[in-house]
Amino acid sequence: MSDTKKMALIASRGTLDWAYPPFILASTAVAMDMEVQIFFTFYGLTLLKKKLDAKVAPHSNPSMPMKMPFGPKAFKNIEWPIPNLISSNLPGFNDVATTLMKKTFKSKGVATVEQLRDICVESGVKLVGCQMTMDVFGFTKDEFIDGVELGGAATFLEFAAEADIQLFV
Amino acid sequence: MSDVQANMELDCRGLNCPLPILKTKKAIETLNTGDVLKMIATDPGSINDMTAWTKRTGNELISHEESGDEYIFFIRKK
Numbered sequence: 001m002s003d004t005k006k007m008a009l010i011a012s013r014g015t016l017d018w019a020y021p022p023f024i025l026a027s028t029a030v031a032m033d034m035e036v037q038i039f040f041t042f043y044g045l046t047l048l049k050k051k052l053d054a055k056v057a058p059h060s061n062p063s064m065p066m067k068m069p070f071g072p073k074a075f076k077n078i079e080w081p082i083p084n085l086i087s088s089n090l091p092g093f094n095d096v097a098t099t100l101m102k103k104t105f106k107s108k109g110v111a112t113v114e115q116l117r118d119i120c121v122e123s124g125v126k127l128v129g130c131q132m133t134m135d136v137f138g139f140t141k142d143e144f145i146d147g148v149e150l151g152g153a154a155t156f157l158e159f160a161a162e163a164d165i166q167l168f169v
Numbered sequence: 170m171s172d173v174q175a176n177m178e179l180d181c182r183g184l185n186c187p188l189p190i191l192k193t194k195k196a197i198e199t200l201n202t203g204d205v206l207k208m209i210a211t212d213p214g215s216i217n218d219m220t221a222w223t224k225r226t227g228n229e230l231i232s233h234e235e236s237g238d239e240y241i242f243f244i245r246k247k
Contacts, residue, residue, distance in 0.1 A: 005225075028187040028191065032222055032225040109185040111188050111191075
């Protein structure tokens with residue numbers, strides 16, 4: 001197509017639940033013949049790490065449904081009322097919630113974040129790491145997957161100014 | 170509908186958004202212009218998604234049919 005549509009995304013969060021939207025949108029946009037750039041800033045930078053370790057934190061996430069990915073249907077439909085006292089204080093609670101979320105996603109035929117990120121890289125999504133936040137958090141480029149470019153606000157805005165879709169995640 | 174001869178069949182049963190689209194895109198790239206891809210999905214969202222995808226990419230959605238829990242799409246590569 002002569003008029004290629006462009007999409008500019010900012011990925012600013014690094015938890016498992018928030019890792020999905022930018023990679024789903026980017027991979028799908030490329031499949032729809034769009035050109036995509038994702039600007040990773042603040043906690044979003046961790047999504048560029050070679051080994052993805054995104055977790056989900058139910059604490060302070062009150063609308064997150066807590067359901068079990070296994071067992072009979074009636075059991076799976078139960079929404080477990082986990083008090084904040086437990087979700088914030090019980091050691092390993094985030095790991096349990098992360099495992100459960102990954103299991104649920106898998107059982108529903110959803111791709112892993114790693115798969116979606118690989119597809120983005122293979123299909124030419126431009127990944128830009130925010131140099132300023134890297135300095136603040138002490139990240140170096142060699143911690144990131146290959147192909148990441150570095151830049152700042154102007155780098156993003158230059159692409160976003162020409163883009164048809166701009167989203168902040 | 171089903172008298173369309175498919176050059177390739179793609180099984181996306183059990184897969185959820187956005188995998189059916191991503192796999193369809195990959196599959197169609199291996200075909201020649203005019204070839205027909207048959208894609209089978211179970212994701213109810215795939216009807217709207219395939220319509221949107223073909224509209225944007227210019228490939229032709231020849232037909233889609235529902236059979237039980239399955240959605241069957243015939244797409245002609247542009």
